[in-house]
Amino acid sequence: MTDFLGAWQAWRDEREERLRAPHGWLAITAIHWLTGRAQRFDDVPGSWSGGEHGATVTLEPGESLTAGGRALPPGTHRLGPLDEVGLTLAFGDAVAQVADREGRTILRPRHPDSPTLRAYRSTPCFPPDPGWVVPARFEAYAEPVGDAVGEVVLDRDGVEHRLVAWGEDDDCLWILFRDATSGVTTYPANRQLLTEPPGPDGSVEIDFNRATNMPCAYTDFATCPLPPAANTLPFAVEAGEQVPLVVP
Structure with a gap:
């Protein structure tokens, strides 16, 4: 548990540092x-x-x-x-x-002195919970569908759920999703996840504790994609980032 919490906190600190960067998304004017x-x-x-x-x-x-x-x-x-x-x-x-x-x-x-960056306070997160590190499997499409390369299949309370995934560098998978917290405690449009490369048998781990907001959660000057309808989970993913705190 100590290693899990320490690794999550290090990831969290790095994420906040990137958000506060003088030329990051919050600096857009x-x-x-x-x-x-x-x-x-x-x-x-x-x-x-x-x-x-x-x-x-x-x-x-x-x-x-x-x-x-x-x-x-x-x-x-x-x-x-x-x-x-x-x-x-x-x-x-x-x-x-x-x-x-x-x-x-x-x-x-x-600009480093942009109003949005000056107004930014923090991005609250749900408490890190190893229970939200979920085993799954990746099923690749025979041919890419647009930019999507396959689906990640996970089980929740005995029910199978599928999430369309896109390929990233080093064979990692990028997933956009919504869930029952969207528009309540998390940003309404979506959140995103990046997985490690799937194993030879397609096994892959989804760590919802590292679900992050897209840039559009922080600025109106971003052009963010939306997840396909299939990537809406019917349960509440109470893990990862919540709605950012920006005080005008």
Whole structure:
């Protein structure tokens, strides 16, 4: 039990540190959807436009952005092509992400003094409980369905439940889910889990104590996916993160 609690607390401390990072999700000040018309914004230098193939920024004298350690001089710069991760540009003590969202381009500045980060207090959690470390099995699809690679099957009080899973790096599984606590003590849209790689026989462990909020629980400037209807558990998962405490 001591090892379980110690490992959970270390994970929890690391999670809070990431949430409070000066350029993390809580530091976002806006999400600008770029169009073909050049626009200026209060929270990032330059005049910006964008389309399905990337972004264009024009910097005036006295304005600067740094990309990959290289300062962009005054003038017009083409950024792209872009993927979902995109590019990170630095300016002063802030950064801005330029990325693709299904053919549209977003510009998302992150400032260490953002109102959301200043207002953030903590993310409460249910008390860690080894009973919420649940054995399960992974059943891979013959072919991926969209980005989903299979289903994780678990038993609760003699009833089988299936959760659609997505593949992550190192063969880990990513799961989005809702349950009977959603909209009550936990964030209404969903929570997420990351498992270790399944064993050769498909065995996998789900630790609901490490269920975390998606970025959209912390900011309106995130674009988060929703879980499929099948990933709604009919029972209350009283483990993992609850609704964040943000005091305006």
